[in-house]
Amino acid sequence: MIAFLAKRLGITIVLLFTLSAIIFFLESIAPGDPVKAYLGANASRVDVLAERHRLGLDEPTIVQFGRFLAGLAHGDLGVSFRTHRAVTADFAVYLPATIELVVFAFVFAILLAGGFAFSAALRLPGSSVYRGILLVGSTAPPFLLAIFGIVLFYQQLDWLPASGRGPDDAGPTGFLVIDTLAHADLPGLASTFQHLLLPGLVLAIAPAIGIGRILRSSLESTLSADYVRTARSKGLSGGRVLVSHVLRNSIGPAISMSGLQLGFMFAGVVVVEQVFSWPGIGNYLANSIPVSDFPAIAAVTLVLGAIYIATNAVVDLLQAAADPRLVT
Amino acid sequence: MTLITSPVPRWRAVSTGFVAGRRLTVVLVSLPMLMTLLALFGRILAPHDPVQPVGGLNLPPGSDGFPLGTDAIGRDLLSRTLYGVQASWFSALLVVGVGLLIGGLIGVIAGVTGGWVDAVLMRVTDLFLALPGVLVSIAIVAALGAGLGNTLIGVSIVWWPYYARILRGEAKSIAARPHVEAARLAGISRPRLILRHVLPGVVPTAVVTASLDVGNVVLLLAGLSFLGLGQSAPAPELGSDTARALSQLLSEWWVPVVPGLAVLIVSLVANLGGDGIRTLVTNRR
């Protein structure tokens, strides 16, 4: 188990290094000169050269890359062209909102996926309507789902809000679910959930299908496995067979699919946050793209990418815990 | 002299239940073909120039001469959508085609060769797969600068590893099957072995994987376009047309909804067609 953990940690480090290298490379070919961004477009040639030297941009690439990595290690992600602030400072404001939304949507996705897979594998009557709606939903672009959601639940029914997070961010964590609870602000908590519901659902549908399909097919193949027949021949009840024999042996592929889908969610969140004016890192990215604010774009990619890589490492460990054959 | 003649009759065949499914499959498979025709002739079918204002502002669908209405500066939404569908469909096919080509080549070479070639190619592939592809492609396109060509490059770079992984697995499992060993013992040359005894076995998986993937790429490209990473301003593109008209949603809903619905239809056709092709291929085996 220790060897397995060490190996998984090594892989994670290599991945983070590669991601940094890719971002560094892209930064070097990206349009937009950070020096000009600092000094303004009218800076003199001498000033530009001096600034380049000061920033180390005239040094060999490998040295620059070393400095880039060292900066990353100290939490230095550069300065945004757009906000003229350190990107890390911007992140402190926007990241919690995004993580809250993604975690909420992820839980949503797992629930929808479970319903999708179990209703199909156990052939629950009438469940095909539910699956059909989910399937069509998953083929729609997320911005269209968001639009439908806003028109239906905000404009027509006036059940749910269409933008923002609800209560103001009063600290300390930036996660409103936690903060409102900390302040015993129950109306605030309710409002937080109301605001999470629509963007969360929109974000959850595509991953729900991705995970649900995998879970369904592994449930179906496990249900016809010999050892399930053995379990039934022992006279175990249907529920007991499902929980202790079917579920554990079918969950593996679904877990790894969940990890993959999380990556798609971090990308999808950019579009969803923009439509719902969600004050998160995705919205920050969406606003950085039109003005080619590459330091900001790179930093978002790096941070969300790192979160994704870290989650997948955890996913691998979960899988190993579910299946003893993977470790030995 | 006893001859065991042609195939044994299937033991106790009472009925076959295949007919109903077959017709549906044919319909499903014909959908992407129709979409290709629509994309090919979209420019001819378009009643107006998609870039020039040709009518009143924000006309609702069903207006005289503008079946899908017009946008905020009076451009015909039907014409813009037809042009947008063409770009969306062919771009998605191109990305999938490039992914299949590069990924297939790398995957099959790795799977058939094995040894260190396999190890090196697959390490690289796994590295790409373990990175958040869509985010990286956003960064690539942002670094290269917006534009359709750059978007296609950016997406293709992160898209092939998926194919390499799947097709390598398939090629490896086929190469390890006894029939390949038997062919080797029968003295068949290596190129012929790969072309005749391995590759045809990879094709069904490749076709099914690719056809089920077109819908994903349609959605991804639409998303990038929505974020402003597609063609530049006046060009008709479904994602960016929706994004730019978002502020009109609560007043003139059709302006953002029409291009968005078009994406849904393209993606739905791709997915249904993919399902049909999968059924077709698995039943033929």
Add this chain to the structure above:
Amino acid sequence: MTRTTRPASPVTASPATASVRGLTVSLTRGGVTSEVLRGVDLEIAPAEIVGLVGESGSGKSVLALTLLGLLPESSAPRLSGSATVAGVDMIGGSAAELRRVRTTELGAIFQDPMTSLNPTMRIGAQITESTHSAAESVRLLSLVGIHDAAERMRAYPHELSGGLRQRVMAAIAVSGTPSLIIADEPTTALDVTVQAQVLDLLRELRDRMGCSVLIITHDLGVAGQVADRIAVMYAGRIVELGTADEVLRRPANPYTVGLLGARLSLGMHRGGLLTTLAPETASVEERLRGCAYHSRCQLATTDCATETPSLDPLESGPDGHLSACWRSPAKVGSLAASLPARAGVELPDLTSLVPIPAVKGPAVEVVDLTCVFRGKRARGRATAIHAVQGISLRVEHGEALSIVGESGSGKSTLLRVIAGLTPATSGTVAVGPDRPQMVFQDAGSSLTPWLTVGEILRERLLPLRIPRAEASRRVESILESMGLSASIAVVRPAELSGGQRQRVVLARATIIPPSVLLCDEPTSALDASLAASVLNLIRDLRERLGMTVLFVTHDLAVARLMGDRIAVMNRGRLVELGDADSIITRPQDPYTAALIAAVPELITDRRADS
């Protein structure tokens, strides 16, 4: 024809543990609905072991699943008739009732213990699910002969050997002291020596616990070893039923006679043809109109094709011996008596094949061969598996050598190294002068599925650079030599039966006759009769072509028939090598002796030396 109309009665008078009456089952698989059981009557008495014997597709496993109430819903089963266990109706009973019967009255052992145990659950937990007490689980594990039962409780299935896994299955089966254990091919996936232990275990469990056992097998020998009564199934019906002794000594149904004849034993004559059943020639509809066996039966009359015989007691014979046949037991008896002399199938005409030129010297020479695989890393250390260790062998031109061993003995690896498919770690292999050809265990998977038979065969002729027309002629002629129709050339392998595929593989191997033919368990996946016909063909080919044959098998009876000499392998080493008959009659190595002792033999078999 007069027949007594006594009802079929079990041997003992007490109420039956399980009773099946007029059971008909239809299943739908892949869109095809077929009647898998067609009116089965069977009673299992308390503490009785019944052996249910039939070839693949006879419906024997479906009967087992019906008794367990576990027919897969996905195959949309339609049932009529009755099947009761301990008085409970397993067809019409409620789900809760069936579950109670499975908990308290039934135990099940399935074919492959690896797939039948949950891979992610410890052994102990799997047994305790039915015993509800860890102490009881340990006791049962000891009961089925597992040492250190308390420690084994924490093991996962993949950490145990095949034999141990099947013992665990047996422990699960006997928990709650069931009145009936259903064992579906419990020994098929196991090695010979382990097979015998598992059969002994079943008998022992019956003796100790007084439960009944229904053992399902394709091998009359296995049934004969443990069963009190034997039921023979053919095409969804029981065609003969009686005490094991009666059925094996005085078979009353031509199909049983055929099965007995096709069975290979250690004591049979090595020369001459092996007996096989005649191939099926009737269509499905024709078969179902009368006796399903009629087109293959040597005693069939016109009645047989139109009227289905019922399973009735013999006119003259002991109580409880039943057969479904229109012909008299005396006729069937005379057929049985004439068996060794007659063969069901005439051999194909091989005269068109040109023998390979005779060469002096060894055809295969293996010197000090070792083959090591790097195993999976276990607990941080890479393990090395010595598949073959220091083997030296010399096979002369025209000689046939059988290589025998259990799974993991390295016999197949040795053959693959000789074929050049697996590299040797050290030592040398000389084969020649030409490239050897090989026949694989699973003929189906050794034929490229998307190529036609003709394309596969023509590829072998490519190096000859002969015109296409001539190549096609040669393909046709080799197919005919193998007893196949030339029209099969345009067909893909999936459309062929198992026996036909193995013939196509042989055709590919011999279309240009090789000097060395390597056979890797070519018949182990085939039913006995088909296996015998393929063995006949290989022997005949060898004789006509003068080929050297290396024949790998786990079955000593097959090894003795196919080899002039036998090499016995165990754990990668050659433990004994010698003349086929003397190895069987006077084994020098204790391992060989154990192998021979473990072979399931019929009471009627005689040893070669007697």
